[in-house]
Amino acid sequence: MNLYSIKEPSFLKEMDEEELKILAQDIRDFLIESCSRTGGHIGANLGVVELTLALHKHFNSPEDRLIFDVGHQAYIHKILTGRINDFDSLRQYKGLCGFPKLRESEHDVWEAGHSSTSLSAAMGIAKARDIKGEKNYVVPIIGDGALTGGMALEALNHIGSDRTDMTIILNDNEMSIAPNVGAVHNMLGRMRTNTQYNRVKHDIEDFLNRLPQVGVKLRDMADRIKDSMKYLIVNGIFFEELGIKYLGPVDGHDFEELSNAIQISKDYNGPVVIHVITKKGKGYHPAEDDKMGKWHGLGPYKIDTGEVLGSKSTPSWSEFMSNTVLEHAKSDDRIVALTPAMPVGSKLTKFQNELPERFFDVGIAEQHAVTMSAGLAASGMRPYLAIYSTFLQRGFDQLLHDVDRQNLNVFIGIDRSGLVGADGETHQGVFDISFITPLPNMTLMMPKDEIEASQMIDLAFSHEGPIALRYPRGNVKGLKQEGTSEILEYGKWELMAEGDDMTIISFGPTLDLALEASDTLKDAGIKAGVVNARFLKPMDHQMLNALGGNGKPILTVEESMLTGGLGSLIASYLADNDYNNALHRIGIDNEYIEHGDVGKLLEDIGITAENIVLQSKLLMERANGKQIKN
Ligand SMILES: Cc1ncc(C[n+]2csc(CCOP(=O)(O)OP(=O)(O)O)c2C)c(N)n1
Ligand SMILES: CC(=O)[C@@H](O)[C@H](O)COP(=O)(O)O
Ligand SMILES: [Mg+2]
Numbered sequence: 001m002n003l004y005s006i007k008e009p010s011f012l013k014e015m016d017e018e019e020l021k022i023l024a025q026d027i028r029d030f031l032i033e034s035c036s037r038t039g040g041h042i043g044a045n046l047g048v049v050e051l052t053l054a055l056h057k058h059f060n061s062p063e064d065r066l067i068f069d070v071g072h073q074a075y076i077h078k079i080l081t082g083r084i085n086d087f088d089s090l091r092q093y094k095g096l097c098g099f100p101k102l103r104e105s106e107h108d109v110w111e112a113g114h115s116s117t118s119l120s121a122a123m124g125i126a127k128a129r130d131i132k133g134e135k136n137y138v139v140p141i142i143g144d145g146a147l148t149g150g151m152a153l154e155a156l157n158h159i160g161s162d163r164t165d166m167t168i169i170l171n172d173n174e175m176s177i178a179p180n181v182g183a184v185h186n187m188l189g190r191m192r193t194n195t196q197y198n199r200v201k202h203d204i205e206d207f208l209n210r211l212p213q214v215g216v217k218l219r220d221m222a223d224r225i226k227d228s229m230k231y232l233i234v235n236g237i238f239f240e241e242l243g244i245k246y247l248g249p250v251d252g253h254d255f256e257e258l259s260n261a262i263q264i265s266k267d268y269n270g271p272v273v274i275h276v277i278t279k280k281g282k283g284y285h286p287a288e289d290d291k292m293g294k295w296h297g298l299g300p301y302k303i304d305t306g307e308v309l310g311s312k313s314t315p316s317w318s319e320f321m322s323n324t325v326l327e328h329a330k331s332d333d334r335i336v337a338l339t340p341a342m343p344v345g346s347k348l349t350k351f352q353n354e355l356p357e358r359f360f361d362v363g364i365a366e367q368h369a370v371t372m373s374a375g376l377a378a379s380g381m382r383p384y385l386a387i388y389s390t391f392l393q394r395g396f397d398q399l400l401h402d403v404d405r406q407n408l409n410v411f412i413g414i415d416r417s418g419l420v421g422a423d424g425e426t427h428q429g430v431f432d433i434s435f436i437t438p439l440p441n442m443t444l445m446m447p448k449d450e451i452e453a454s455q456m457i458d459l460a461f462s463h464e465g466p467i468a469l470r471y472p473r474g475n476v477k478g479l480k481q482e483g484t485s486e487i488l489e490y491g492k493w494e495l496m497a498e499g500d501d502m503t504i505i506s507f508g509p510t511l512d513l514a515l516e517a518s519d520t521l522k523d524a525g526i527k528a529g530v531v532n533a534r535f536l537k538p539m540d541h542q543m544l545n546a547l548g549g550n551g552k553p554i555l556t557v558e559e560s561m562l563t564g565g566l567g568s569l570i571a572s573y574l575a576d577n578d579y580n581n582a583l584h585r586i587g588i589d590n591e592y593i594e595h596g597d598v599g600k601l602l603e604d605i606g607i608t609a610e611n612i613v614l615q616s617k618l619l620m621e622r623a624n625g626k627q628i629k630n
Contacts, residue, residue: 003030008107009056009080017255020057024049027076028283030084032303038090039299039422040098041072043287044143047173047252047278051141052076054258055169058266059137065125067110069118069142069152071099072297073171074108081107091422093596098423113426114391115364116149118142119168123155126164137266138166145176145341148184148363159271160242167265168244168273171252173280176341177293182363187238192249192277194235239273248275253282293344314478317471318347318386320450321413324457325384326351329358332461334382338362340369346386346415366391370398370410377408382461388416389429389470396435403466404439410467411460417446417470418509418559419602424595429470430588434564436468437537443467443490444536446508450476452534455488463490470536472509493540499529502620503547505570506557507533510607514557517612528555528616533566539573548579553623555584555616559607562587582623584615 001011003026015023027049035042053076055066061081068074078084078096083104089095100108110121118140126138146152147170159166172188174180236246245268250261258276265272280295281287286306287295300309315323322337329335329351336358337351343361352359362369366387373383392399392414403410417429436444443463447453453471460467496511497518506514511532518528531543547554554574556567567585574581586606593601602608606615621627 001026003027003079003084006080006084007082009061012053012057012080015057020050020053020255024053025283027053027079030079030087031075032284034087034090036301036303038088038092039297039301040075040090041297042284043175043281043290043295043297044073044173045075046282046284046287047280048073048141048171049076049282050253050255051169051171051258051276051278052080054255054262055139055141056080058259058262059139062106062109064137064139065109065122066107067118067122067125067138067140068100069112069140069146070115071112073141073143074100077107078105081105091424091595093600094594095596097595099426111426113423114394115146116142116152118146119152119155119159122166122168123159123162123164126166130164139169140166141169141171143176144170144172144174144185144188145180145364147188148176148180148182148341148365150365150367153184156239156242156244160239160244163243163270165269166271167262168271170248170273170275171278172249172275173278175280175293175296176364177296178341178344178361179291179293180363181341181361185363188275191235191238191246191275194249236273236275243271245270245272246275247272249277250274252276252278292349296344312475314475316347316475317450317473318345318415320453320476321415321457321469321471322347322351322386324454325386325413326354328457328461329355329384332382333358334380335461336360336376336381336383338369338373338383338385340364340366340387340391342386342388342391342415345388346413348386366394367398370395371402373410373412374398374402374406374408377403377410378406382409382411384411384413386413386415388427389414389418389432390416390420390427392432393435399436399442399466400439404441407441407465409464411463412466412468414468414470416473418472419593419598420473421598421601422595425592428593429473430560430593432468432470433536433558433560433566437564437569439466441465442537444470445534446470446536447534448496448508448511448532449479451479451481451485452488454481454485456534458485459488459490470508474509488534491535491538491540493543494532494534495529495543496532497528497530499527500552501527502553502555502616502623503529503531504555504557504612504616505531505533505566507536507566508559510557510559513607513609513612516609517616520609520613521616524613524617526616526620536566536569539566539569541573544570544573545577548574548577548581551579551581553582553584553616553619555612555619556586557607557612558585558587559602560587562589582619584619586612586615 086096091098099113122138122140239246247261250257261274338360341364373385376383420427504514514530518530521528558566
């Protein structure tokens with residue numbers, strides 16, 4: 001069939017297995033080709049082609065609610081709900097979102113991006129259904145990786161005890177981004193291989209069902225025998241004991257098996273989990289053979305070779321950070337490294353290979369990772385926790401309650417700080433400054449380049465108390481470290497350009513824009529100094545007193561939320577100390593920033609050299625009451 005003519009999924013109801021197989025192949029071919037140009041989460045999607053077709057065949061979306069955990073595997077769902085023509089713009093500026101998006105389709109009933117939310121969402125949606133007396137199926141689709149997240153386990157605890165009617169699809173491909181880890185993963189492994197147990201269980205149930213109805217007593221006894229035998233033979237005992245009916249394992253690439261399991265679940269009154277076994281990357285060799293998580297999500301690639309296009313010549317920030325930390329760890333055996341399921345993205349695999357006994361991938365468990373770091377520090381270790389800014393949001397209470405309050409020596413590498421681009425509003429790393437700076441004991445830094453980052457890492461490992469270093473997605477500048485590293489003075493900002501008329505204060509990558517703007521402003525006769533506010537906490541009060549004292553206008557620039565950001569902190573400091581410099585802040589003003597090319601997003605927000613120039617002139621006019629020449 002012509003994929004481009006699909007408007008909604010009801011046509012699937014009429015399709016037989018052979019037709020479905022052909023459609024599955026067409027969708028795979030489309031995804032491999034389309035993602036080769038745009039990039040995207042190709043691996044996860046190739047694994048759920050048959051599963052998504054089966055779900056849309058047997059359930060009636062949108063009345064039945066399909067809730068995708070993380071949401072990175074919803075491309076087939078998007079195709080089946082009439083969005084194939086938008087795939088050229090996948091994850092691009094103003095284009096199709098890489099995750100379910102309420103405004104894109106009535107079939108997207110839940111937005112995500114962060115993992116392990118689907119079961120709690122399903123519980124809320126199912127409860128609302130029951131209270132309102134509606135009749136529909138609620139179907140969360142959760143991966144084996146996402147199932148290890150605390151929220152998912154909290155939700156199972158509730159769903160099982162409440163016996164709320166829903167069909168949980170557990171998509172088990174043995175992979176998180178990297179190979180999945182942990183005891184839940186090991187347990188799923190045992191369930192996967194227990195097909196024999198399943199057969200025995202089925203035979204016993206069959207035997208009991210055939211027993212003549214010779215009285216309640218015998219029937220009760222038979223049930224009890226069956227219950228006690230469960231411990232020996234029933235697969236999925238974990239779910240069954242929680243009160244959730246287990247069906248599986250089911251081959252997720254076999255339409256007949258999928259159909260049978262879904263039909264049984266629909267007839268069952270109460271929560272059911274269907275354990276579906278799939279192969280990540282199915283049908284495309286480079287992705288199918290990938291054991292390292294490279295094909296989980298990536299940029300454009302060559303289809304025939306699987307070569308990823310557009311690789312950079314300098315190391316990524318993640319690689320630089322993790323390898324520098326590894327060098328420290330080699331000479332200090334108190335240093336350990338932790339990651340919540342992101343060894344690939346945070347580039348900790350070298351650390352993992354070289355010092356495996358001091359490396360912990362704790363799975364999708366940010367809260368646990370933060371508190372475990374605190375525990376390590378409480379026992380004299382020097383933990384380094386690499387965590388994406390967006391995922392640290394999950395661990396905020398742990399950062400406050402366990403790390404900061406106890407003033408422990410935890411070093412946090414805040415990866416993907418600032419805008420991340422293609423993943424969009426669920427993943428932008430723009431809130432951490434606002435939620436970290438109120439914590440009394442924290443130190444928070446962001447370097448302008450890798451040389452400064454090196455100095456900050458030195459400082460972090462000798463610092464007493466919690467300390468965090470933000471670094472962006474993308475690559476380091478490729479600067480050469482000359483001689484021995486200079487020692488960074490704690491809490492000191494850096495004057496990068498002199499200028500008597502006004503001061504631009506920024507930090508991290510946006511400093512380059514500030515320097516460029518300062519140069520341009522000279523043509524308009526404005527001498528703008530540039531300050532590198534590399535310590536976001538504590539701020540450099542000596543420098544601020546000097547700037548406050550000279551009374552000249554101050555412009556702040558940050559790739560971060562304005563509320564609680566550096567500009568706000570400076571404004572508060574100036575006001576609290578009776579300085580009345582004219583001030584303007586450039587940053588993100590109370591909105592979520594969607595997906596797209598970071599350059600374009602920065603332009604929209606006004607984080608460009610041109611806008612810094614413009615705002616500087618306006619600020620100078622405001623302060624001096626006279627117009628500046630263009
Ligand atoms: C809270 C949170 N932590 C980490 C991530 C990063 N992440 C995205 S997908 C993924 C792996 C999910 O594995 P699984 O649920 O098994 O899905 P699969 O990709 O295997 O289909 C991870 C760790 C995230 N999205 N949210
Ligand atoms: C869906 C998700 O959370 C991850 O797959 C994320 O897209 C990874 O981002 P990076 O590509 O920046 O590692
Ligand atoms: Mg998985």
